Amino acid sequence: MAMSLALGGLHHVTAVTAHAAENVAFYTRMLGLRLVKKTVNQDDVSAYHLFYGDEIGSAGTEVTFFDWARAARHHPGIGEVAAIALQVPDRAALEWWAERFAAHDVAHETIEERADRALLPFTDPEGQRLQLIAGGSNEAGSASGRPWSGSPVPEERQIRGLGAVTLNVRDIGPTARVLTDVLGFRQTGDAAAANGSGRVANFETGPGGLGTEVRVEAQPDLPRAGLGRGGVHHIAFRTASNEEQLHWRERITAAGLDVTPPIDRFYFRSLYFREPGGVLFEIATDGPGFATDEDAAHLGERLALPPFLEPHRARIEAGLRPLDTAVAQTSGDR
Numbered sequence: 001m002a003m004s005l006a007l008g009g010l011h012h013v014t015a016v017t018a019h020a021a022e023n024v025a026f027y028t029r030m031l032g033l034r035l036v037k038k039t040v041n042q043d044d045v046s047a048y049h050l051f052y053g054d055e056i057g058s059a060g061t062e063v064t065f066f067d068w069a070r071a072a073r074h075h076p077g078i079g080e081v082a083a084i085a086l087q088v089p090d091r092a093a094l095e096w097w098a099e100r101f102a103a104h105d106v107a108h109e110t111i112e113e114r115a116d117r118a119l120l121p122f123t124d125p126e127g128q129r130l131q132l133i134a135g136g137s138n139e140a141g142s143a144s145g146r147p148w149s150g151s152p153v154p155e156e157r158q159i160r161g162l163g164a165v166t167l168n169v170r171d172i173g174p175t176a177r178v179l180t181d182v183l184g185f186r187q188t189g190d191a192a193a194a195n196g197s198g199r200v201a202n203f204e205t206g207p208g209g210l211g212t213e214v215r216v217e218a219q220p221d222l223p224r225a226g227l228g229r230g231g232v233h234h235i236a237f238r239t240a241s242n243e244e245q246l247h248w249r250e251r252i253t254a255a256g257l258d259v260t261p262p263i264d265r266f267y268f269r270s271l272y273f274r275e276p277g278g279v280l281f282e283i284a285t286d287g288p289g290f291a292t293d294e295d296a297a298h299l300g301e302r303l304a305l306p307p308f309l310e311p312h313r314a315r316i317e318a319g320l321r322p323l324d325t326a327v328a329q330t331s332g333d334r
Contacts, residue, residue, distance in 0.1 A: 005247055006184055007205045008238035009212035010162040011268075011284045012051075012062035013084050015128055016074070018229035020048050020067040020323055026124050027052045027063065030104060031086075032153030035300035037290045038323065041066050042265065045309065046319045054145035054161065057290035057299065059238050059268070060211055061145040061161035066233060069321070074127065074231030077222045078170045079278020081232035083121070085131040085163040087145075087210050091118045093157045094134050115189075127230035133163040135210055164213035165235050168225070169277030172201050172218045178275045179203050179214060182255045183237070183248075205237070216277075224278065234272070236282035242269055248283050266306035267292060 017023040027033050027050075036057030041047040048067035051057060063084065076082065088094060094111050098120055101108040108122035119133040145161040153159075169175050179185040180203070189202040198218030205212045214235075227233065239245050245262055252259040252273055259273035269285045293304055303320070305313055 005244060005251070007212075007248075007283070008240060008286070009060055009206045010165065011059050011236040011238040011282070011286075012064050013081065013162065013165060013235050014064045014066065014233045015084075016071055016227065016229050016231055016233055017050075017065045017067055017126060018069050018071045019126065020050065020065075020069075020321065022125060023065055023067070024050065024323065029152055030100075030106065032148070032151040032158055033063070034148040034150065036062070037267065037294075037304055038300050038302070039304045039306075040309070040316060040320070042306070042309070045312070045316050048320060048323065051290065051300075053290075055148045056146055056296055058145055058161070059284070059286040059289075063162070068229070071229040072226075074228035075223075075226035076129075076168070076231075077225035078168050078219055080168055080225035080227070081165050081235050081279060082168040082217070083129045083131055083166040084232065085119065085133040085165065085210075085213075087160045087163040088132050088134055088158070089156060089160065091134050094118055094120045094132055096157050097132050124230070128232075129230075131163075132159070133210065161211055163210040164215055166215040166217060167235075167277065167279050168217055168219045168222065169279070170218065170220050170222075171277070172199055172216050174276035175216050175279070176201055176203070178255070178257070179216070182251055182257070185214065234280035234282050236270070236284040239283050239285055242285060245269060245271060245283060245285055 024035060028035055033052035034055060036053045037051040039049050041049045049064060051062050051064045053061040098111060101122055106122055108120060111118050111120050117133055119131045121131050123129055147155045147158050151158055180187060185203040185205045187201060187203050190199060198220055200215060200217040203214045239248060249259055249271055257273050260271050262269045262271050267290050270282050272280060272282050274280050290299055303317060
């Protein structure tokens with residue numbers, strides 16, 4: 001009997017920074033996320049790979065960054081993740097965040113309504129496009145994030161995990177077919193884009209609701225995106241086990257898409273493929289998690305290296321810029 005497969009939702013989103021220290025300060029001190037893992041890009045050990053999430057770095061709560069110091073500015077366009085939406089508990093939290101952003105000169109727009117939800121668009125210091133999104137009046141949301149006890153943000157206002165991502169593509173059709181026919185997403189809406197230039201379609205997977213949603217917007221008049229600082233490298237979806245991941249690889253291969261073998265990232269296993277619209281997708285296992293090689297009380301305080309890189313620690317550390325994460329994790333205005 002064939003295994004019944006369903007992705008559990010969003011696993012993480014990986015973006016690009018050219019300023020690691022400032023990135024840590026913004027995501028920990030301003031947004032109140034925990035730096036749960038300070039490691040390196042396993043494909044380029046000269047660059048940090050920084051993971052932010054909840055108290056323990058739960059799958060579905062993580063925004064991660066490659067630190068590419070020489071990266072040019074990102075050029076928005078098609079074939080990219082155009083916005084990352086992060087969950088907050090309710091509209092009152094959005095109003096609190098709008099006040100916080102105004103007080104600290106964080107670039108942001110006004111709270112807007114989308115269907116039955118309220119969201120607050122903003123950008124980080126490098127122009128990364130972000131949103132805070134509250135669940136609708138009849139939706140509890142799917143956030144399972146554990147509030148971080150060391151956060152400068154009050155628990156009732158804290159970001160609880162990923163909410164949704166927006167993809168910009170030239171034509172929704174091919175991307176929609178991969179989401180629904182290959183990855184098992186359900187289409188939940190289709191409408192004209194707000195700017196009148198194309199369509200927007202919404203999809204969800206697993207239990208549905210925030211934490212599982214992909215919004216695909218057709219932007220036929222845009223050029224192809226040019227990845228750089230302030231842009232997203234890839235989006236990852238959750239699978240429960242190594243066994244399930246192998247079944248996903250079989251399905252993706254059978255659909256005629258070029259997919260990598262599973263790659264052991266030590267904290268999870270990953271496979272990658274590019275969907276027809278140009279966006280790089282990853283399917284990542286939920287475990288074993290970030291406490292595998294560090295005590296949960298001290299996540300992100302030192303450079304963590306997977307076992308196959310540990311023999312090269314001295315050389316790797318010598319090639320990295322100093323990063324004072326201790327200050328960034330323990331200070332900030334409440």
